[in-house]
């Protein structure tokens with residue numbers, strides 16, 4: 001993973017090399033704190049040890065019990081689904097991967113109607129084992145399998161914590177299961193059983209993913225000038241401090257679109273604390289040049305854009321054409337056009353004084369993805385240290401969970417009563 005901060009200097013908001021130099025002393029101290037947390041396998045910091053501690057053999061052993069399926073369906077939500085989806089949507093496989101991470105009845109019904117349930121592995125993932133959406137979807141999926149005459153106990157892999165509903169279910173039915181690693185918040189668990197089981201089922205090289213994570217560990221250093229991950233974390237923090245309260249992550253690769261979704265949870269749930277944080281916006285190049293770019297260039301000067309691309313990709317030639325004004329495209333290629341648009345968008349943002357950071361990987365493969373995922377996790381941890389927020393907790397999400405549970409008769413919660421007190425101004 002390589003980071004280029006050049007287009008974040010002298011912009012609005014913007015940084016200077018003097019700013020970065022001053023910040024580098026704080027980066028060194030933060031790195032000491034992070035290294036100490038990793039050495040002690042402290043809650044949260046343990047996530048940065050996963051490239052070394054994740055047990056690829058155990059993951060392969062858990063999935064080897066299933067014949068090569070036609071499809072794998074992940075039933076999970078948030079970090080229990082997004083890491084696996086990032087990898088499966090970035091890498092191609094003849095095993096189709098699907099995700100149920102919402103409780104939309106139309107979507108669930110449509111997906112279950114299309115799935116070859118007899119040749120699908122259901123990968124149910126929940127660290128807590130109590131997440132309503134995940135458990136509700138699993139109950140629906142399990143009944144659909146039964147209705148289809150499929151023995152769900154033969155088609156289900158469970159990944160969960162040491163205790164809870166899913167652990168009891170796995171024990172009761174002797175299901176193949178994996179442990180969610182201790183001390184790792186879900187949004188930081190991509191490089192673990194949580195994110196790698198699907199990749200293993202799809203035939204991807206999960207040891208290469210972990211090797212990429214180790215490349216990321218090796219690239220950590222006590223200076224932002226020596227660590228791409230820390231450079232990104234420090235620059236995004238400093239830009240937020242100067243008013244860049246939105247970070248639009250814009251990969252120039254369809255295969256990295258889900259990465260932006262994974263990044264959004266990582267960034268929002270880790271850094272959105274105590275009135276602080278930086279809103280992750282999900283964009284896609286080149287598509288959003290015809291959509292959100294207008295706002296990024298000419299809207300409020302409160303954003304930075306993170307432009308992500310692989311520098312190597314398979315290509316498709318563009319045939320010669322005599323179409324008026326388009327002859328210049330002929331003989332070029334789609335990849336050449338995409339790269340030209342990446343660089344043109346980068347320059348157009350700079351010309352408008354909008355800070356943008358370039359993040360590049362060699363290609364979209366297991367090792368580069370492992371390094372990218374690790375790098376952004378380390379960047380997030382560094383940002384959290386600099387911002388002095390509690391990076392690894394997410395207390396603000398609990399209020400809504402209690403309200404929903406109360407509305408469904410799952411207990412007496414003041415939050416549910418508050419729902420009834422909604423102020424109304426209906427326009428019919």
Ligand SMILES: O=P(O)(O)OC[C@H]1O[C@](O)(CO)[C@@H](O)[C@@H]1O
Pocket residue numbers: 077078079080125126127128129130131134185186187269394397
């Ligand atoms: O793995 P679990 O416990 O089902 O949690 C799923 C997701 O829900 C959250 O806990 C937020 O409610 C996320 O942090 C987590 O990734």
